[in-house]
Amino acid sequence: xxxxxxxxxxxxxxxxSGLTIRxxxxxxxxxxxxxxxxxxxxxxxxxxxxxxxxxxxxxxxEVFPPSGVRRWWRPQVEFRLDGEKPFEPFPRDxxxxxxxxxxxxxxxxxxxxxxxLHSAVxxxxxxxxxxxxxxxxxxxxxxxxxxLRGWRLFSDEFGILQPETGRMLxxxxxxxxxxxxIEVIRRFEPGALLGPLFPKTRKxxxxxxxxxxxxxxxxxxxxxxxxxxFPRFVPxxxxxxxxxSGSEAFVRLSNNSFNYHLLxxxxxxxxxxxxxxxxxxxxxxxxxxxxxxMFDRMVG
Amino acid sequence: MLYHRGTGETHLLDALTVEIxxxxxxxxxxxxxxxxELARRCQxxxxxxxxxxxxxxxxxxxxxxxxxxxx
Numbered sequence: 001x002x003x004x005x006x007x008x009x010x011x012x013x014x015x016x017s018g019l020t021i022r023x024x025x026x027x028x029x030x031x032x033x034x035x036x037x038x039x040x041x042x043x044x045x046x047x048x049x050x051x052x053x054x055x056x057x058x059x060x061x062e063v064f065p066p067s068g069v070r071r072w073w074r075p076q077v078e079f080r081l082d083g084e085k086p087f088e089p090f091p092r093d094x095x096x097x098x099x100x101x102x103x104x105x106x107x108x109x110x111x112x113x114x115x116x117l118h119s120a121v122x123x124x125x126x127x128x129x130x131x132x133x134x135x136x137x138x139x140x141x142x143x144x145x146x147x148l149r150g151w152r153l154f155s156d157e158f159g160i161l162q163p164e165t166g167r168m169l170x171x172x173x174x175x176x177x178x179x180x181x182i183e184v185i186r187r188f189e190p191g192a193l194l195g196p197l198f199p200k201t202r203k204x205x206x207x208x209x210x211x212x213x214x215x216x217x218x219x220x221x222x223x224x225x226x227x228x229x230f231p232r233f234v235p236x237x238x239x240x241x242x243x244x245s246g247s248e249a250f251v252r253l254s255n256n257s258f259n260y261h262l263l264x265x266x267x268x269x270x271x272x273x274x275x276x277x278x279x280x281x282x283x284x285x286x287x288x289x290x291x292x293x294m295f296d297r298m299v300g
Numbered sequence: 301m302l303y304h305r306g307t308g309e310t311h312l313l314d315a316l317t318v319e320i321x322x323x324x325x326x327x328x329x330x331x332x333x334x335x336x337e338l339a340r341r342c343q344x345x346x347x348x349x350x351x352x353x354x355x356x357x358x359x360x361x362x363x364x365x366x367x368x369x370x371x
Contacts, residue, residue, distance in 0.1 A: 268303040
């Protein structure tokens with residue numbers, strides 16, 4: 001069963017009563033009476049498999065209008081995680097971005113059985129490309145472009161490293177494109193499946209790019225480490241790749257992890273192995289087509 | 301790279317510091333004796349400049365709780 005196969009009415013009913021979905025290693029129960037947010041979800045995840053509403057759910061997520069006057073006057077929406085409200089309410093028409101950010105918050109603050117890197121991850125030929133997210137890196141744009149050119153999306157936001165196995169775990173979700181990146185991706189791939197524009201959110205204008213169908217279908221398939229590339233978008237720059245030493249890659253990765261200090265030695269060992277198994281580079285780029293071609297050459 | 305279980309901190313060390321920790325892992329030495337042993341390993345003289353460099357490095361390592369001064 002998928003959102004598409006349920007039809008719009010059936011899907012909206014299901015979201016109102018509680019929908020169980022899997023994003024990579026996590027099972028999520030989502031409940032919301034907000035039709036507009038559910039419609040966006042269905043548009044961006046038409047083929048995600050809906051699971052039976054039973055068994056353990058890692059996160060119980062609710063996106064609800066608050067009670068009281070704000071239900072009607074400048075309507076708002078609240079995010080609830082396992083019954084708690086970690087954020088101030090958002091404007092009602094930002095319900096879908098709130099769901100996505102709220103779920104990121106849930107994972108970043110609770111999924112400490114994994115070493116969580118703040119990075120995009122994609123896969124080709126069984127090996128993963130890790131793109132750590134440093135400010136100004138253009139990580140989401142690059143990630144979107146690679147997915148649109150056939151790379152399998154693991155995640156735009158989380159590198160989920162399983163310490164016991166050293167494998168990266170996929171969690172393909174919609175990619176939130178911000179501000180100018182929205183138009184850049186529209187031009188890069190006019191057929192890209194984008195959700196509605198959410199203007200003036202807390203992160204600027206946002207539109208979500210749907211994960212590719214194959215990424216969702218294969219979200220149970222883990223990947224080996226392959227490359228760690230620190231991207232930097234520099235307007236007008238040519239595409240330049242340079243080597244990064246293992247120790248520098250380690251420092252940059254660990255500083256960019258959500259839970260390195262919390263996991264301590266477990267994360268140290270996991271990241272040390274990850275860096276040893278990977279080729280580490282820095283990339284300076286401005287042209288998306290050139291950057292994608294460079295990554296395709298790198299894979300060989 | 302070094303992970304220190306005692307503090308939970310990770311350190312990026314240069315080659316000389318790794319040598320110092322390697323020696324002190326199984327021995328307690330005075331600063332001049334340690335400087336002489338390191339000079340021998342590095343094939344150089346244990347002159348005053350070298351002694352001062354080793355002393356400064358030991359102070360930094362003590363600050364990071366990676367070595368302990370015997371009183």
